[in-house]
Amino acid sequence: MKQSRVLIVDDSPTMRRLIRSILEKDPRITVVAEAGTAREARDAVNTYKPDVISLDVEMPNMSGLEFLERLMRHRPMPVVMVSTLTKRGSSIAVDALALGAIECIEKPRLGQQEDSFSNLADAIVLASQARVGGRVVRAVAPVLNHPRRFKRICLLGGSTGAVDALEQILLRFPENCPPTLITQHMPEPFLVSFAARLNQLVLPKVSLAQEGQTLSPGHVLIAPGGEFHLNLTSNKALTVSLFKGPPVSGHRPSVDSMMLSATEFAPRIVAGILTGMGRDGAEGMQKLRENGAKTLGQSRETCVVFGMPKVAGQLGGVEKWVDIANFGDEMLALAETPVRGGAI
Template sequence: MSSFHTTYDTPGQAKAAAPVRTLIVDDSRTMRGLIRSVLERDPRIVIVAEAGNASEARDAVNAHQPDVMTLDIEMPSMSGLEFLDRLMRHRPMPVVMVSTLTKAGSVTAIDALSKGAVECVQKPTIGQGGSPFAGLADILVAAASARIKVPTSASPARPASTSGRKFHRICLLGGSTGAVDAIEQILLRFPADCPPTLITQHMPEPFLASFAARLNPLVAPTVRLARDGDELRNGEVLIAPGGDFHLNLLPGLSRRVSLFAGPNVSGHRPSVDSMFHSASHLSDQIVAGILTGMGRDGAEGLANLRAKGAITLAQSRESCVVFGMPRVAGEMDGVDNWVHLDTLGDALLKAAETPVGAKPR
C-alpha cells in the first residue's frame, strides 16, 4: 500500500458551524449503511465517503480530507489496526474504532486506543436492545476537535521498582475519551509500592478487562479489575470492571471497595462521579485526578472532594485529547493544580506523600 500524501490541512480545525466531514470505513456494506443511516440524521455531520478496505480508505482520505473517520477493526487484506498504525505515521487524524465485543476484538480495540485512536465503539449485536450506535454522532463531533498526537519511536519509560517512599493517601483517577494512553503513561511512572489506586475509565465491560490485562505486564504495580470487598493496598491498581457496576469506596474506615450495582451516574456506568462521591468521607486521605474526556462526569465529585480537603489534579488543556471533563471540573472550582500529562504521574505520587489533612506547599 502506498503512503498517504503528507500535505494536508490539520483535521479538527474547521469552524464550529461547519458540519463534521466523516469517512466511514468498514468491509461490510450493510454495516456501512447502518452507520450512515444513523449519522445522516444528525445535522452536525456530513458523510463525505465510504470505504470497504484499507486501500479505498487511503484514497478517500487523500481525496476528501475528512475531519474524522470511523474504522472497522476486522478487515480483509489489511486489518484496521495495521491501517491505523500507518495512518497515524503518515496522516494523523481523529479515528473512532468500531469493534465487535469478542475477546479478540476487545484486545485489539485497546491496542488501537494506545496507538492513537480517539475512541472505540461497539458494533450492535443480534437481539441488542435500544438504538444501534447510540451516541456515535456525539463521539464523532467531539473526536473531530481532538488533539491527535503523532506517534514517536521513543521507548516508554521503564517501570520503576520499589521506591521506599511513604504514601499517605489513596489515589483516584477518572477518565474517558483519550484516557487509555494517559492512564498508561501515568502508571509507567508508578513504582511497585505505589499508593492504593482506583481507576474509573469509560469503556464497555469487555474492553475494561482487556485494558487491565494489557497494563499489568507493562507497569510495576499490580493492575487488575476490582472485586467487591477488595482491600486497598499499596502496589495495587484496581480498575472499575464496568457492566452493571460502579467502583466505589465503602463507607466507614475499612478502606475497602464496593462494586455498586445501580443506574448510570452523570450519564455513565462506571461513573467517575460515583467513585469520587463515594470517597467523600475520606476526603483528607485522597488525591484525585481527572483526565481527558468528553462530558462532565467526575467534575462535581472532584469539586466536592476538594472542598472537603482532598488534593485534586487535572490534566492540562494542551495535553488532553478532549478537554471536556477537566474543563468542567475547573469551572466548578474543583482543581488544585493543572498538570501536563508528561509530569502527571510524578505529581500524583508527590501529592500522595502529603500527610493526611494537609495540603501540599
C-alpha cells in the same frame, strides 16, 4: 452547525453502503469518500481531508489496527473503529482505544442491520469534536534502588481518550505504588480487557475491584462497571464498596460517585481528573479539594476532550494543571507528602 466530514473505510462494499446509508440520514454528517483498502484510505485522507474516519479492523494487506497506528503517528485525526472484531470485551477494541481511536462500534450481525448501529452517528459527531494529538513515546516506570514511602491514596477518573492517558500514568508507577482506584467510562466487557491489558503492561498489579476488597500498596483497582459504582469506605481499613444504583452525573460507573465517597478521607487523597466529555467528576474534585485532598487536572493541551477537567477547574476542584506526560510522576510526588492525622 458545521457538518462532520466522514471517510468510510471497509473492505466490504455492502458494509460501506450500509454505513453510508445510516450516516447520510443524520443532518450533522456528510460522507465525503469511501475506501476499501489502507492504500485507498491513505489517498482519500490526503484528497478529501475528512474530519473523522470510520475504520474497519479487517482489511487486505494491512489491518485496520496497523493503519490506525501509522495514521496516529504521521497524521493524527479522530477515528471510530467499526468492525465485527470490536465486539464488547474484545482485547482488539481496547488495543484500538489505546492506539487513539475515540470509540469502538460493533458491526450489526445478519438480521440486525441498522437497529444495532443506532449509536454510530453520535459516535462520529463526538469524535469530530475531539482533539487528537500525535503518539507519545512512553517511558517505562523507573527501576528504583530504594523503596518509596507513599502516604496517600490515588484516585483517577476519565472518559474519552483516557485509555491512553491512564496507560501513560501507570507506566510511571513503581511496583509498590500507592493504593489506586480508577473509574473509567467504558462498557463492562471492555473493562475486563482493559484491566488485563494494564496488568500485563505496568509494574503494579491491576484488576477489577471486588466488593469488600482492602486497598493495598502496589495494587490498582478499576471500577467493574455494569450496575455498580466504585466507592471508597472504611471498615477499620479502607475498602472497596461496589454500590448498585442509578447513573450519577449521567454515568455508571461514575467518577463523581467514587470521589464523593472519598471526601471523608480527603486529607489522605491525591485525585486526578482526565480527558473526557461532560462534567462527571467535577463535583467530586471540588469536594475533595475543599476537604484537604491534593487535586490534579489534565492540561487542555493534552486532553482529547477538555470537558470533565474543564468543569472541575471551573468549580475550583483543580489545584494544579499537568500535561499527561508528567501526570504520573506528579501524582507520586504528592502521594509522598505528609498527611495530617496519619498516613495510609
